[in-house]
Amino acid sequence: MGSIPKRQTCGVCGKTPCQLFHVPDEIWLEAVHPSRQQDIHCLDCFTARADEKLLLWDKDIQFYPVSMRTHIQLIPGVTLDDALAARENGGSDGK
Numbered sequence: 001m002g003s004i005p006k007r008q009t010c011g012v013c014g015k016t017p018c019q020l021f022h023v024p025d026e027i028w029l030e031a032v033h034p035s036r037q038q039d040i041h042c043l044d045c046f047t048a049r050a051d052e053k054l055l056l057w058d059k060d061i062q063f064y065p066v067s068m069r070t071h072i073q074l075i076p077g078v079t080l081d082d083a084l085a086a087r088e089n090g091g092s093d094g095k
């Protein structure tokens, strides 16, 4: 539909993380308030909460860097050409 695909944004601060991560459930559930556990968290927001509770979040954390190009290729029905065309048409993605 001509819009530029966007990465998911952090539900706390609104940033668009290019570094996704995974921590064990017990760390996630302890660090993140139940009302926020379904939200995407950027690394900064997650680690701030985990550190408030002195959790050992660095032991089993795994990182998944995601470039915008990779992200676009994971969206069903969207091609790289679509994304580039939408970008040239002046989307509102900011910088």
Ligand SMILES: [Zn+2]
Residues within 6 Å of the ligand: 010, 011, 012, 013, 014, 015, 041, 042, 043, 044, 045, 046
């Ligand atoms: Zn954040």
